[in-house]
Amino acid sequence: MESHVLSKNNDSTWYLFGRDPNKTESIIDTNQYMIRTRNSAFLMDPGGIELFSTMFATVLRHVPADQITHLFASHQDPDVISSLGLWDQAIPQATLYAPWLWESFLKHFGMEQMKYAAIPDSGMSVPIDGLSLELIPAHYLHSSGNFNVYDPVHKVLMSGDIGAALEEPGAPFFVEDFEQHTDKMRGFHQRWMPSNTAKNKWIERVRALDIEYLCPQHGRIFKGPDVKNFLDWFEQLQVGITQE
Amino acid sequence: MVNTIGILGTMKSLSTRRSKSQAFVALAKISRELYLATNKAQEVSLIAKNARALAVRAGDKVLGFKAITNFIDDLATSTIQLAVGINHQSLEIAHLAVESQRRSYGLQQFEKVLSNTESTYRETCLNTKLRLQQEIEESAKGQRKKLNHLISNLNDIQQEIRSAGIIALNAKVESAKSPEYQASLDVIADDILTSTNQIKERIDRAQSIIKSI
Numbered sequence: 001m002e003s004h005v006l007s008k009n010n011d012s013t014w015y016l017f018g019r020d021p022n023k024t025e026s027i028i029d030t031n032q033y034m035i036r037t038r039n040s041a042f043l044m045d046p047g048g049i050e051l052f053s054t055m056f057a058t059v060l061r062h063v064p065a066d067q068i069t070h071l072f073a074s075h076q077d078p079d080v081i082s083s084l085g086l087w088d089q090a091i092p093q094a095t096l097y098a099p100w101l102w103e104s105f106l107k108h109f110g111m112e113q114m115k116y117a118a119i120p121d122s123g124m125s126v127p128i129d130g131l132s133l134e135l136i137p138a139h140y141l142h143s144s145g146n147f148n149v150y151d152p153v154h155k156v157l158m159s160g161d162i163g164a165a166l167e168e169p170g171a172p173f174f175v176e177d178f179e180q181h182t183d184k185m186r187g188f189h190q191r192w193m194p195s196n197t198a199k200n201k202w203i204e205r206v207r208a209l210d211i212e213y214l215c216p217q218h219g220r221i222f223k224g225p226d227v228k229n230f231l232d233w234f235e236q237l238q239v240g241i242t243q244e
Numbered sequence: 245m246v247n248t249i250g251i252l253g254t255m256k257s258l259s260t261r262r263s264k265s266q267a268f269v270a271l272a273k274i275s276r277e278l279y280l281a282t283n284k285a286q287e288v289s290l291i292a293k294n295a296r297a298l299a300v301r302a303g304d305k306v307l308g309f310k311a312i313t314n315f316i317d318d319l320a321t322s323t324i325q326l327a328v329g330i331n332h333q334s335l336e337i338a339h340l341a342v343e344s345q346r347r348s349y350g351l352q353q354f355e356k357v358l359s360n361t362e363s364t365y366r367e368t369c370l371n372t373k374l375r376l377q378q379e380i381e382e383s384a385k386g387q388r389k390k391l392n393h394l395i396s397n398l399n400d401i402q403q404e405i406r407s408a409g410i411i412a413l414n415a416k417v418e419s420a421k422s423p424e425y426q427a428s429l430d431v432i433a434d435d436i437l438t439s440t441n442q443i444k445e446r447i448d449r450a451q452s453i454i455k456s457i
Contacts, residue, residue, distance in 0.1 A: 054356075086350050089375075
């Protein structure tokens with residue numbers, strides 16, 4: 001699994017993990033993210049159970065297991081958090097931040113030791129080593145209980161399935177030609193996102209943020225001007241459409 | 245009689261994922277057999293109660309039969325209790341086997357992490373690996389102990405069902421002594437015999453499933 005530094009300052013570093021060459025073809029490729037602070041780490045959408053050993057080994061390149069204090073699941077999908085039962089064994093001291101809506105569902109993945117911090121619908125702030133992360137509501141995009149992570153210091157928005165694209169194996173991590181990239185996103189967003197109202201509410205909320213990197217769980221990262229390009233494109237896109 | 249030593253040997257080798265999955269599937273099947281055996285035992289109990297009512301009406305003419313039906317009803321009740329208990333035991337072992345499988349899978353994953361030399365901090369998950377190993381060993385001990393109880397209880401229930409079968413045959417002899425009620429008593433004795441044979445078949449299957457684990 002590849003591991004890259006997305007953004008770094010003296011106090012904290014954003015890591016990006018993904019494009020695992022050993023991943024079986026039958027499972028969708030995912031991007032995982034982690035913020036490493038001086039004494040802690042905040043791991044986002046750590047992935048499916050099939051990915052666990054590779055993912056954990058990659059994470060341990062950068063942080064000892066006992067310093068992984070925060071785990072975040074944007075929503076309940078298996079590619080996001082079906083590895084929960086193993087993380088529960090690996091980092092029992094950590095707290096899982098996940099939507100309140102999914103608490104009793106997520107525990108079906110096995111969770112005996114970690115604490116569950118239920119994120120209210122309105123979102124919340126999470127302090128970690130002097131950094132304050134904002135858990136931003138993104139409900140119905142696509143899951144009915146769904147959140148993004150915003151870091152105002154590094155200006156990174158981890159957007160979960162928003163901005164996701166279905167890519168070929170080994171695709172670059174960053175969007176290079178936005179217009180071309182829209183073809184890889186359109187079908188996914190139209191089919192998976194059920195609500196134009198929810199979509200527009202999220203866009204309004206996110207436009208108020210200062211974002212340098214918009215980081216989806218699948219596909220490529222939007223950087224600089226492509227963040228606005230994405231929001232403009234998404235705003236005009238009609239979602240909740242099936243090809244019947 | 246189930247070969248206890250053979251089973252223990254098998255249980256010792258349950259550290260592989262494959263044999264564990266076979267174990268909990270087999271235990272679920274045992275649970276099914278016991279559930280069906282319990283249903284049959286309830287039928288036997290009902291037949292015995294009806295027989296007792298008939299015997300009361302017939303009075304002194306079927307005294308021998310009446311004593312037999314009382315005994316069969318008691319046996320049926322005891323069989324039901326035993327079968328429910330064994331069912332509970334088999335589900336407990338199946339639960340432990342599932343947990344063990346999850347932990348074994350976890351152990352495999354942590355072993356992969358520990359073998360990854362690029363992971364600078366890989367040693368920080370060594371304690372997790374050791375804890376999982378210990379939990380798997382303790383679970384295997386617990387499973388062995390519970391499986392021994394289950395085997396012993398299955399033998400007990402089989403013994404009771406054999407007794408019920410013999411007594412049902414005696415009931416037929418007793419019915420012949422009361423020509424007035426013979427037809428009704430024969431039907432009752434046959435029903436009891438059929439049901440106890442069916443229970444015996446279920447218990448036989450449960451025992452052979454244990455052998456196959």
